[in-house]
Amino acid sequence: MKNFVFQNPTKLVFGRGQIARLGKLLPAGARIMVTFGGGSVKRNGVYDQVKAALAGFEHTEFWGIEPNPAVETLRKAVAQGKEFGADFLLAVGGGSVIDGTKLISAAMCYEGDAWELVQKGYYGTTVPIGTVLTLPATGSEMNSGAVISRYETHEKLPFYSHHPRFSILDPEATFTLPRRQIACGIADTFVHVVEQYMTSAGQSRVMDRWAEGILQTLIEIAPKVLTDSTDYDTMADFMLSATMGLNGFIAMGVNEDWATHMIGHELTALHSLTHGATLAIVYNGTLRVLREQKRSKILQYGERVWGICEGDEESRIDAAIARTEEFFSSLGLSTRLSQENIGEESIAEIERRFNACDAHYGECGNVDGAMARKILEACK
Amino acid sequence: MKNFVFQNPTKLVFGRGQIARLGKLLPAGARIMVTFGGGSVKRNGVYDQVKAALAGFEHTEFWGIEPNPAVETLRKAVAQGKEFGADFLLAVGGGSVIDGTKLISAAMCYEGDAWELVQKGYYGTTVPIGTVLTLPATGSEMNSGAVISRYETHEKLPFYSHHPRFSILDPEATFTLPRRQIACGIADTFVHVVEQYMTSAGQSRVMDRWAEGILQTLIEIAPKVLTDSTDYDTMADFMLSATMGLNGFIAMGVNEDWATHMIGHELTALHSLTHGATLAIVYNGTLRVLREQKRSKILQYGERVWGICEGDEESRIDAAIARTEEFFSSLGLSTRLSQENIGEESIAEIERRFNACDAHYGECGNVDGAMARKILEACK
Numbered sequence: 191m192k193n194f195v196f197q198n199p200t201k202l203v204f205g206r207g208q209i210a211r212l213g214k215l216l217p218a219g220a221r222i223m224v225t226f227g228g229g230s231v232k233r234n235g236v237y238d239q240v241k242a243a244l245a246g247f248e249h250t251e252f253w254g255i256e257p258n259p260a261v262e263t264l265r266k267a268v269a270q271g272k273e274f275g276a277d278f279l280l281a282v283g284g285g286s287v288i289d290g291t292k293l294i295s296a297a298m299c300y301e302g303d304a305w306e307l308v309q310k311g312y313y314g315t316t317v318p319i320g321t322v323l324t325l326p327a328t329g330s331e332m333n334s335g336a337v338i339s340r341y342e343t344h345e346k347l348p349f350y351s352h353h354p355r356f357s358i359l360d361p362e363a364t365f366t367l368p369r370r371q372i373a374c375g376i377a378d379t380f381v382h383v384v385e386q387y388m389t390s391a392g393q394s395r396v397m398d399r400w401a402e403g404i405l406q407t408l409i410e411i412a413p414k415v416l417t418d419s420t421d422y423d424t425m426a427d428f429m430l431s432a433t434m435g436l437n438g439f440i441a442m443g444v445n446e447d448w449a450t451h452m453i454g455h456e457l458t459a460l461h462s463l464t465h466g467a468t469l470a471i472v473y474n475g476t477l478r479v480l481r482e483q484k485r486s487k488i489l490q491y492g493e494r495v496w497g498i499c500e501g502d503e504e505s506r507i508d509a510a511i512a513r514t515e516e517f518f519s520s521l522g523l524s525t526r527l528s529q530e531n532i533g534e535e536s537i538a539e540i541e542r543r544f545n546a547c548d549a550h551y552g553e554c555g556n557v558d559g560a561m562a563r564k565i566l567e568a569c570k
Numbered sequence: 571m572k573n574f575v576f577q578n579p580t581k582l583v584f585g586r587g588q589i590a591r592l593g594k595l596l597p598a599g600a601r602i603m604v605t606f607g608g609g610s611v612k613r614n615g616v617y618d619q620v621k622a623a624l625a626g627f628e629h630t631e632f633w634g635i636e637p638n639p640a641v642e643t644l645r646k647a648v649a650q651g652k653e654f655g656a657d658f659l660l661a662v663g664g665g666s667v668i669d670g671t672k673l674i675s676a677a678m679c680y681e682g683d684a685w686e687l688v689q690k691g692y693y694g695t696t697v698p699i700g701t702v703l704t705l706p707a708t709g710s711e712m713n714s715g716a717v718i719s720r721y722e723t724h725e726k727l728p729f730y731s732h733h734p735r736f737s738i739l740d741p742e743a744t745f746t747l748p749r750r751q752i753a754c755g756i757a758d759t760f761v762h763v764v765e766q767y768m769t770s771a772g773q774s775r776v777m778d779r780w781a782e783g784i785l786q787t788l789i790e791i792a793p794k795v796l797t798d799s800t801d802y803d804t805m806a807d808f809m810l811s812a813t814m815g816l817n818g819f820i821a822m823g824v825n826e827d828w829a830t831h832m833i834g835h836e837l838t839a840l841h842s843l844t845h846g847a848t849l850a851i852v853y854n855g856t857l858r859v860l861r862e863q864k865r866s867k868i869l870q871y872g873e874r875v876w877g878i879c880e881g882d883e884e885s886r887i888d889a890a891i892a893r894t895e896e897f898f899s900s901l902g903l904s905t906r907l908s909q910e911n912i913g914e915e916s917i918a919e920i921e922r923r924f925n926a927c928d929a930h931y932g933e934c935g936n937v938d939g940a941m942a943r944k945i946l947e948a949c950k
Contacts, residue, residue, distance in 0.1 A: 191584075191585070191741075191802075191803055191806040191807070191810070192585070193584060193585025193586060193587075193588060194582075194584050194585060195581065195582065195583050195584070196581070196582040196584070197579070197580070197581040197582065198578070199577070199579040200577070201575065201576070201577040202574075202575065202576040202577065202822075203575050204571075204573060204574050204575070204576070204822065204823060205571070205572065205573025205574065205823070206573060207573075208573060361571075392803070394806070394807060394810065395786075395787045395790060395791065395807045396783060396784060396787045396807055396810050396811050396814060397810075398783075399779075399780075399782075399783025399784070399786055399787060400779075400780050400783050402779070402783070403776060403778075403779025403780050403782070403783050404776060404779070406775075406779055407775045407776045407779060410775060411775065422571075423571055423772070426571040426774070426823065427571065427774060427775045427776055430571070430774065430776055430777075430822065430823065431776050434776060439819060442582075442584065442810065443584060443585070443806065443810065
């Protein structure tokens with residue numbers, strides 16, 4: 191096991207009717223800017239619950255943080271928050287709203303342009319934030335990370351700051367999610383977990399078990415949440431799995447990879463493809479190309495997650511990769527670039543970008559431009 | 571899944587050589603009282619590492635917090651801490667030293683006697699504490715609980731306050747632990763996990779998987795840590811499992827039980843038996859007596875943790891209970907009261923105490939004096 195430091199101070203407030211507790215979670219007398227996405231919260235009842243809970247708090251609303259939040263939009267929020275004198279930000283929405291709000295919270299305390307902070311990659315002076323989550327997927331509600339896009343230049347980069355002070359997770363807020371968003375949320379959570387798991391074997395028995403436990407849960411619940419997104423207990427397991435998938439709880443003392451994510455971000459930047467949907471395509475390529483490097487762990491994954499115990503090693507690895515691709519297909523997601531009409535031009539551009547920033551991603555630092563090309567060609 | 575609130579702010583600093591980071595974890599200029607147990611830290615090198623890291627900090631040492639920390643001892647520490655003007659407490663030792671230090675930290679801020687706080691059960695005004703853990707078992711290094719004894723009256727009660735600010739876990743500090751302490755630590759961790767798991771089935775898929783993952787890890791590593799406590803990676807897995815077993819991470823949204831612990835505490839109070847050793851005895855009785863109530867979960871546990879898939883339900887439950895008892899035996903621990911010469915007199919006293927405080931412990935609140943007697947008679 192590697193040495194590590196772990197700390198996650200976010201207060202998780204989970205369950206039915208918990209949005210009503212907002213007033214007690216917010217600092218007394220806070221001036222709040224509430225940030226939203228495109229308006230789904232007005233249809234699922236979350237907006238009304240938030241407004242009721244905010245009675246008595248001075249607050250302003252910022253609307254329009256888009257999927258893959260853009261610095262161009264967030265700059266407007268920074269201006270509004272400063273003008274209002276907000277000393278607390280409340281993000282109400284999915285991972286994009288929360289990610290965007292993390293950059294707003296830092297940029298409100300920074301003199302220069304918000305994109306400079308994204309380029310720095312970290313900024314620790316922030317307005318505190320809380321969240322009301324509506325879409326299980328990114329884990330942003332309980333981690334310090336964000337991914338910010340810049341439409342002018344088709345860039346998408348990670349940014350780190352502080353954890354939310356609190357996050358309210360009411361599974362009932364997910365009941366009205368469109369099937370595709372749920373599918374992408376499952377894929378996103380699945381790949382978050384394997385980015386922290388599918389590395390060299392034998393690093394931590396307990397972390398392996400916990401990662402496998404989330405994967406098993408996702409596989410078990412996927413058919414149910416896709417056919418009935420109003421079953422409370424199943425949506426609760428989905429929501430909890432998504433949060434636990436990227437809050438540091440399964441990353442203690444183990445190597446992480448994240449090459450699939452870095453390639454996926456480029457596909458989103460170039461084609462506006464939803465994050466989870468990019469991962470469902472790229473991950474199969476990653477497994478095929480890095481099959482030797484990840485051999486022991488793919489075998490363990492096949493056995494423990496998919497019950498693949500028969501046959502020689504090569505056929506078990508083949509089966510594990512096939513089952514993974516079938517799982518993403520079963521969610522109704524594409525697993526090949528061609529299904530999304532993405533071809534050589536994008537592969538070349540991603541190779542060029544990786545080379546331009548001298549990329550060395552992945553657990554072994556060997557995912558450079560040439561390797562990214564191989565991975566993308568393996569999922570054409 | 572039940573509604574829940576989760577927050578665990580402790581910073582975990584894990585790995586080789588991490589005690590040297592103490593100076594950066596402590597508040598600048600802190601006046602520190604360092605609390606110790608009986609002196610094993612002088613033999614395993616931890617004391618020297620702590621002293622080196624504390625160079626430049628004003629500090630005093632309090633020695634002699636015993637296993638099952640006694641309020642009689644802790645009162646002396648409170649007086650010493652107040653006289654020194656300590657504004658930070660550093661607990662260096664196992665769960666008893668950390669538990670005791672939690673009461674010291676509260677009692678230093680309280681005018682009355684420390685035992686009054688234990689009777690209240692919670693006190694939130696405290697001197698902040700950090701820990702250097704030497705014995706994986708109680709999870710106290712990453713939770714807000716403590717168990718305090720009062721020798722004058724043979725009482726042992728739980729007490730709650732704040733989480734440690736930080737805890738340093740260096741697996742090398744466990745290399746010199748006596749085999750029996752390791753065995754009791756494994757039993758303690760195992761029963762912590764089942765107290766949060768062996769309740770009604772179907773509450774949370776992901777919490778079930780995580781609890782089962784810790785149990786599987788303990789079963790896998792037990793033979794190794796008992797024969798060679800100097801294998802770093804195995805001891806690291808043991809240490810991490812013990813912390814994860816009682817830091818709230820596997821308790822989200824699920825019922826808890828703790829009846830076995832409440833009975834075990836009485837055995838310790840009456841017979842000075844090590845905490846983990848009491849659990850290894852009582853838990854078998856709990857499973858036998860509450861077999862019907864816990865039927866579904868025992869079957870799930872048998873299948874997932876022990877691989878028991880053959881036979882009818884009754885024989886699978888029998889096998890799961892038998893494997894559990896065999897596991898504790900394999901640690902070299904007693905699994906029957908008679909092995910520790912504990913008989914009817916103690917059973918009657920525990921029944922009397924449970925009745926005297928109108929006890930209704932366990933997930934269903936049905937473990938009263940009469941049920942405690944049944945459980946104890948089932949592990950005679």
